[in-house]
Amino acid sequence: MSDNEMKLEIKSKSSNEAFARVVVAAFASQLDPTIEELADIKTAVSEAVTNCIIHGYDGKEGTIHIHCRLEGRELEIEIIDYGKGIENIEIAKQPLYTSKPDLDRSGMGFTIMESFMDEMKVESIVGVGTKIKMRKEIGEAV
């Protein structure tokens, strides 16, 4: 499988959550992932995009960029918003931590991304935005 790349720009609308995870899953399909791997990717993307919409942009209009790269059997996903940013990333990443319990959030998004992908990194600057970088190796080595 040769290397590949795609970029997607969407508005921060909740109806785009399903669209974004299906597009990334379709892109990842080139690597012949298992049904479980596809479900993991869809869930992780859904978490990151939902966070951009709810937290990054506080429900207001904004732009979300999704950048995917395939290299060998590795899928790399970047999900970026230009919203309010995260003050303390370590606290934000803790299981069950949420800044919006009133909106019925559970604080499990980062924990799910971390456990469903091989690697998850958060870069964020307050007032500038947040970038989530995730990697996952797809399929078995032959």
Place this chain on the structure above:
Amino acid sequence: MICEYTKDNRELTIKFSGEIDHHTCDVIKVKSDYEIQKYMPKKVVFDFKDVKFMDSSGIGMLIGRYKQILRIGGQAEMVHTSKDIKRIFEMSGIFKIIPLREEASL
């Protein structure tokens, strides 16, 4: 989403379908709360049999409904969680407050 209420045991079954995410939870929350307030059930059973996708929005949505159910003195239970959904719920520890009904006892 289908809701079914049985009078004799005052049990409300809320059967979700399709995808549970931040977008679809808006409608799910309004509909569930309406049914819970309408019947004031003793027990609410959340059925995940027809759910094709769920992310963390499902956990928060259930905890929110659970608070409603507690307020009216009811109990809650889940059934038919697929492997994927079960994994997400297990991570959050939600089964401690809304237990999973074993298939055998159905």
